[in-house]
Amino acid sequence: MIEVRDLTRVYRATTAVEDLSFRVQPGTVTGFLGPNGAGKSTTMRMMVGLERPTRGWAHIDGRPIAELASPLREVGVLLDADACPAGMTARGHLRWLARAAGVGTGRIGTGRIGTVLERVGLGGAGDRRIGTMSLGMRQRVGLAAALLADPATLILDEPVNGLDPDGVRWLRGLLRDLAAEGRTVLLSSHLMSEMEQTADRVVVIGRGRLVAELDLADMRRAAVPVRLRTVDPDRVLAELRDRVASVATRAVDGDALEVVGATPDEIGVAAHAVGSAVLELAPRARSLEEIYLQLTDDAVDYRAGTEVSR
């Protein structure tokens, strides 16, 4: 499990992360979402010990990463695909990492390197120099490095970057499999659309602060407005309000209404009870993207070329 509590990082003029607290559970894929500059990378760098918090803490399985006995075996990290050395081959880089981690060739031997290269789809490209690879392939090398020592926790900053649609689909499957194996998987993105089919939960931040922690399955069920056209809307709504406590409505186009807080069944029964014919009754699922954009609307730093100061 990853846990951050009151995590804060202040640079001279910028508070990049402020009083951030959340948990990432094992066996799930958790998306870490926020607009550009929200503080995702800074938070991840603090989780993995590359940046010191100004205040608060980040723990992995109950301890700061520096106190873990063998960090590489416990936490796999992908922060920047371009951190992989251009002059080395993928296999050479992984071999070097295995040695640098001091885990020895006994545990992370040639077999393991072959296995992770296969797992990230680079089975045939292990001997290519990293500098000759596309961004998508370099991301895969970074993922292979993160998976090398079979860690229980994965912290991945924008792993989708540079992957083509096939690559995105592949990564989605890989992350789901890793979570199904009981691992804790945290990945950042600034796009909800990348998370919709990948994550179980999302932690949304904006301007360094927690905006929302959401279970995507709950989110899909919640707040589905229903579009209603009926012959006598006033009577239908009065009846509906008698039956369902908190119903909100707003006029949309023409004579249609949008009703929030009641199901189509409840609306249909209320209309029947007052004898008003229903002309249209349609739930309109809001996309997760819409909900996310609404949540982060106040926290967008850069929009259409204008920078909003903090």
Ligand SMILES: Nc1ncnc2c1ncn2[C@@H]1O[C@H](COP(=O)(O)OP(=O)(O)OP(=O)(O)O)[C@@H](O)[C@H]1O
């Ligand atoms: N070393 C630093 N010195 C000063 N300011 C920094 C430093 N690192 C990050 N920041 C600032 O902290 C804020 C958060 O940056 P961060 O990179 O963590 O955001 P992010 O959510 O990862 O953004 P993106 O999606 O664009 O990568 C930004 O305003 C950034 O300019």
